Amino acid sequence: SQQGEEDPQALSIQEGENATMNCSYKTSINNLQWYRQNSGRGLVHLILIRSNEREKHSGRLRVTLDTSKKSSSLLITASRAADTASYFCASMTTDSWGKLQFGAGTQVVVTP
Amino acid sequence: GAVVSQHPSRVICKSGTSVKIECRSLDFQATTMFWYRQFPKQSLMLMATSNEGSKATYEQGVEKDKFLINHASLTLSTLTVTSAHPEDSSFYICSASALGGTPNEQFFGPGTRLTVL
Numbered sequence: 001s002q003q004g005e006e007d008p009q010a011l012s013i014q015e016g017e018n019a020t021m022n023c024s025y026k027t028s029i030n031n032l033q034w035y036r037q038n039s040g041r042g043l044v045h046l047i048l049i050r051s052n053e054r055e056k057h058s059g060r061l062r063v064t065l066d067t068s069k070k071s072s073s074l075l076i077t078a079s080r081a082a083d084t085a086s087y088f089c090a091s092m093t094t095d096s097w098g099k100l101q102f103g104a105g106t107q108v109v110v111t112p
Numbered sequence: 113g114a115v116v117s118q119h120p121s122r123v124i125c126k127s128g129t130s131v132k133i134e135c136r137s138l139d140f141q142a143t144t145m146f147w148y149r150q151f152p153k154q155s156l157m158l159m160a161t162s163n164e165g166s167k168a169t170y171e172q173g174v175e176k177d178k179f180l181i182n183h184a185s186l187t188l189s190t191l192t193v194t195s196a197h198p199e200d201s202s203f204y205i206c207s208a209s210a211l212g213g214t215p216n217e218q219f220f221g222p223g224t225r226l227t228v229l
Contacts, residue, residue, distance in 0.1 A: 100146075
């Protein structure tokens with residue numbers, strides 16, 4: 001079963017704007033990961049945040065984790081047309097070693 | 113490094129036939145491989161976890177006789193969709209965890225699009 005829910009389901013922004021998407025999960029996690037998927041392609045790993053971390057940065061990406069609310073957010077700053085993709089969070093729960101449970105995904109469209 | 117390939121990338125078959133999809137770790141040894149399916153505009157659903165040399169563990173609701181998984185070596189896992197039907201049409205994606213690596217890391221293949229006519 002799907003562990004997480006994401007919102008919004010779809011996001012349309014212009015180049016240069018920031019994009020924020022949220023993910024919620026249900027059970028205790030070991031870590032939470034964000035992936036990007038271009039249409040019809042495989043997944044690209046973006047960033048991993050561990051359960052004892054609250055914020056992490058990687059280039060234009062910023063991820064936060066609030067374990068008390070069982071939620072995470074992904075912020076893409078200064079978006080580019082090439083950021084157009086679907087973004088998924090995936091949680092690795094404490095009782096499912098190595099297995100990822102994916103959220104529903106957010107489809108992001110960045111227009112030039 | 114850490115490249116996972118899938119073959120074929122696309123397959124179209126007739127209803128009732130069986131289709132085999134290969135997942136290979138090209139530059140590392142994978143103790144564990146995972147198989148997912150993804151319907152259009154939906155998320156990835158984990159189907160099964162396979163460990164080299166042992167039987168695959170299937171997620172609830174996934175028919176093991178329908179989706180045969182073999183993980184015969186540390187670099188190859190195969191998924192065979194037996195007696196395929198149109199409802200099996202989907203995007204199938206594998207991922208692999210490296211031998212000696214952390215369980216946190218999974219490397220994903222590019223996916224295989226299966227269309228059953």
